[in-house]
Every structure is written in structure tokens, then in C-alpha cells.
Amino acid sequence: MAKCIYCGTEYNLSESDIIPDALTNARILNRNVCKTEHNNKFSDLFEYKVISELAFLTNSLDIKSSKSSSYPKYEAIYKIAGLDYSTKLSSETELFRGRKLRSTDGKHLMGLLNDIENIAKDPNRVEQIDINKLEIEKKIQINTSIFFSEEMFRTISKIAYEWYCLKNDIDDKYNDFTDIIDFITLGVGQPVSVIEDIDIIGCFKQNTLLASHCIIGYLSQNKNIYVLVNLFGVALYKVEVCKFNPQLCKNNCMLQEFTINSERKEIIYEEPASLFHDVQNSFVPGGKINGATVMIPIDLSDASLQQKIFLCTVYQLMESGCVVETREPTKNSIGIIINNIDYLMNQGLIHKKALKRFAKEYIMDSIEPIVLNPEGTKNKNAFMFFIVYLIGKYLENINDIEQINQLIEEHLGKQNKEYTVNDDISVKLKERILEDGDYNAVLSQGATLIMNWE
Numbered sequence: 001m002a003k004c005i006y007c008g009t010e011y012n013l014s015e016s017d018i019i020p021d022a023l024t025n026a027r028i029l030n031r032n033v034c035k036t037e038h039n040n041k042f043s044d045l046f047e048y049k050v051i052s053e054l055a056f057l058t059n060s061l062d063i064k065s066s067k068s069s070s071y072p073k074y075e076a077i078y079k080i081a082g083l084d085y086s087t088k089l090s091s092e093t094e095l096f097r098g099r100k101l102r103s104t105d106g107k108h109l110m111g112l113l114n115d116i117e118n119i120a121k122d123p124n125r126v127e128q129i130d131i132n133k134l135e136i137e138k139k140i141q142i143n144t145s146i147f148f149s150e151e152m153f154r155t156i157s158k159i160a161y162e163w164y165c166l167k168n169d170i171d172d173k174y175n176d177f178t179d180i181i182d183f184i185t186l187g188v189g190q191p192v193s194v195i196e197d198i199d200i201i202g203c204f205k206q207n208t209l210l211a212s213h214c215i216i217g218y219l220s221q222n223k224n225i226y227v228l229v230n231l232f233g234v235a236l237y238k239v240e241v242c243k244f245n246p247q248l249c250k251n252n253c254m255l256q257e258f259t260i261n262s263e264r265k266e267i268i269y270e271e272p273a274s275l276f277h278d279v280q281n282s283f284v285p286g287g288k289i290n291g292a293t294v295m296i297p298i299d300l301s302d303a304s305l306q307q308k309i310f311l312c313t314v315y316q317l318m319e320s321g322c323v324v325e326t327r328e329p330t331k332n333s334i335g336i337i338i339n340n341i342d343y344l345m346n347q348g349l350i351h352k353k354a355l356k357r358f359a360k361e362y363i364m365d366s367i368e369p370i371v372l373n374p375e376g377t378k379n380k381n382a383f384m385f386f387i388v389y390l391i392g393k394y395l396e397n398i399n400d401i402e403q404i405n406q407l408i409e410e411h412l413g414k415q416n417k418e419y420t421v422n423d424d425i426s427v428k429l430k431e432r433i434l435e436d437g438d439y440n441a442v443l444s445q446g447a448t449l450i451m452n453w454e
């Protein structure tokens with residue numbers, strides 16, 4: 001009979017989201033966690049804080065909890081017509097939908113014209129602004145200390161432990177894991193560190209998709225079980241799950257990636273040696289170049305080979321003894337995290353949930369017809385509007401994201417699925433939409449297709 005992996009009770013077991021579901025589009029569950037004492041309590045003890053502090057990031061990546069109907073709110077300062085307004089919103093579109101905002105200097109109130117005119121003592125001091133011609137600048141204060149907080153370390157340890165147990169069919173509490181269990185449940189011990197090694201981080205960047213979570217578990221040469229958790233590709237953590245090789249676990253060399261498109265890709269080996277053996281046997285000598293033998297893959301269609309080589313490289317780097325780790329924030333580790341966040345936030349990732357959200361917030365929920373601002377420089381929005389426009393103009397139904405990628409390629413040229421949308425291109429994309437006298441109807445049609453996409 002299955003029991004809780006934290007306390008061994010067989011009563012009231014529940015499905016625990018290994019990665020909190022507010023942090024991923026690709027849910028993964030461990031069914032052996034008791035409901036009240038462990039599953040629910042963890043969310044109050046540490047997950048809640050991590051989720052709220054990362055709301056700016058999950059919101060920007062269009063990730064939300066399955067339990068919530070809206071995207072997470074976060075505090076930001078919006079500079080509108082020269083004034084700063086500080087508020088907590090889920091979407092910028094909420095700024096102008098009936099809400100009243102007081103500027104941070106306390107001297108101005110912004111809202112719908114009628115509302116403001118009713119409140120204003122002196123009508124001459126009411127100024128009208130056209131929101132379609134506005135440039136809004138958004139500033140977010142990012143609290144990087146969250147990445148080194150006990151709440152984060154316990155959340156990461158929980159992910160590592162529940163994932164390792166799932167991959168090894170652990171369905172009871174075992175003394176082998178007393179240390180990691182004590183840290184997750186009580187905060188006792190220090191099993192987590194942040195990796196600030198450029199080679200390893202670069203290796204993850206090259207081999208994983210943007211904004212995905214990647215988890216790697218392995219048995220070290222010193223016979224420790226380590227689990228690496230690369231959170232959104234923003235921060236890379238190492239967790240010591242067991243100080244020896246637990247005899248009840250046979251899978252000790254594995255990798256799983258959870259992508260923003262809700263995909264889960266994985267490879268599992270019993271030990272590092274079997275992985276290396278398999279990779280070596282996947283190649284044959286394929287002739288010589290300048291006297292050196294070139295190895296080529298036996299099966300060219302083997303998509304998992306890249307992942308296997310990636311795992312080999314990470315293992316070798318981790319075992320090289322030169323990896324720089326820290327438990328406290330350092331200038332270097334903070335710099336890496338900020339760079340990664342900056343990079344992620346400036347990418348317009350096109351996935352199903354992102355398109356649906358954009359269509360709903362910017363087109364379906366808009367009370368008035370869409371008026372594109374030809375001078376505006378909201379590049380990400382211009383690109384999204386253009387995609388909705390293409391869909392409305394050229395598609396009759398949407399089958400999958402690949403079909404949309406093809407459509408973009410046909411109209412913007414093939415660019416390895418990455419498009420840089422700078423101010424110039426943003427203006428050109430808007431011009432192409434505005435040329436069409438019927439663009440409002442086409443955008444509505446596009447938005448409707450996206451909303452009906454199963």
C-alpha cells in the first residue's frame with residue numbers, strides 16, 4: 001500500500017504538483033504525499049512566497065496556476081504621459097478598463113473621463129489623454145534575494161526529492177532520505193546551493209528550450225545523489241538528496257525537461273556508466289578529416305541523442321571538481337540571474353496559452369474597436385497583433401502551433417524560429433496591418449479562431 005514519502009502515513013494521500021503548478025505549463029505529479037500535513041502545508045510554508053515573488057516572471061511567460069482564472073498580479077510602476085503610477089495588475093490592459101489610479105506623487109488621478117469629471121472639483125484641471133496614442137513604460141522592482149531565500153531552497157528541495165522519488169517508484173518514507181525530508185519539512189540543514197559556473201549554465205542554455213525547467217539526477221563518484229534544478233533557465237540549483245547510494249533506488253542518471261509548450265522530454269539510466277556506454281555506441285567512425293576520425297551517429301533520426309550528450313557533459317563538468325557554488329548571494333551569481341531574467345522577459349514566446357491570452361485581453365475584451373498606434377513602440381504587442389492578423393486573414397481553423405509557425409515564416413521569412421522585433425520592424429508590421437482597410441474585422445476573426453482553438 002502506498003504511503004506518504006514524508007511521514008509514512010497511508011491515510012489521505014493526495015496528488016502533489018512536484019513543480020508548483022503556478023510555475024509551469026507542464027504539470028508533473030507525485031501521488032504519494034499526504035494532503036494536509038505535507039501537500040497543503042508546503043504551499044503556506046514556502047511555495048506561496050516563491051510563487052508571489054516570481055509573479056512578474058510567470059505573468060510575462062503566460063504561465064498561470066490551473067486553479068486560478070487570471071494571470072498572477074505583480075507590483076509595477078507605469079509611466080503614463082510623464083507621470084508614475086504604482087499599482088498591482090495582472091495585465092496592462094487593466095490600466096484603462098474603468099480603474100482609477102493615483103500617481104505616486106499623489107497629485108494626479110487617472111481614470112475614465114466621465115468618472116474623473118464627476119469627481120473633479122475644478123473641471124478646468126481635468127486633462128484628456130488618448131490611450132491609443134500613449135506610450136507606457138513599465139518598471140518592475142525585482143527582488144533577487146528570493147532566489148537565495150530559505151523558501152526558495154525548500155521549494156527547490158521539494159521538487160528534487162519528489163521528482164527523484166517518482167522516478168524511482170518510492171512510495172513510502174525511508175530513513176535514507178531523513179536529511180532532505182528534515183530540510184523540506186522543518187528547514188533544518190543546508191542541502192541546496194546555487195551554481196554560478198558559466199560553463200555549466202551555458203551548457204544548459206544551449207541544450208534546453210527557452211523558459212523551460214530542466215531537472216537532472218545523478219549518482220556522483222563519491223556516491224552522493226544530487227539533483228540539479230534549472231528553474232526557468234534563470235537560476236541553477238544543486239540539491240543533495242542523499243549522502244549515499246540508496247539501495248532501493250535503481251535509476252541514478254536521468255534528465256527531464258518541462259517546456260513552456262507543456263512538453264516533458266526525458267531520459268533515464270540506472271547509472272552514469274550506462275549512459276556513457278550508450279552514447280559511445282551511438283556513433284560509428286565516418287571517415288577522416290585532416291587525419292582525425294570523424295564520428296557520426298548511427299541513427300540520424302535519434303532526437304534523444306543531443307539530450308544524452310548534454311547529460312554526459314553536465315555530469316562530467318559537475319564531477320570535474322571545479323564547479324563554483326554558493327549559498328549566499330554573490331555579485332557573480334546575482335549578475336547571472338539578472339541577465340537571465342532580462343533575456344527571458346524580452347523574448348516574445350509564441351505558444352498556445354500566450355496567443356489565447358493576448359487575443360482575449362487585447363481584442364476580445366476590448367470594448368472599443370482596436371486602434372493601432374502607428375508610432376507606438378510596444379514591439380512584443382506589434383508582433384502579436386501581426387500574428388493574430390495573419391491568422392484572421394489566412395487561416396480557417398488552427399490545428400497546431402506548427403501551422404502558425406509556418407504562416408509566420410511565409411510572411412516574415414524563415415529565421416530559425418527566432419525573430420528580432422526592434423522598433424523599425426515593429427513599425428513595419430503595424431504598417432502592414434494598417435494598409436488593410438478591414439483590419440479590425442480581420443483581427444476579430446483571428447482572435448475568434450485563437451479563442452476556439454482546442
Ligand SMILES: [Zn+2]
Pocket residue numbers: 004005006007008009033034037038
Ligand atoms: Zn505526510
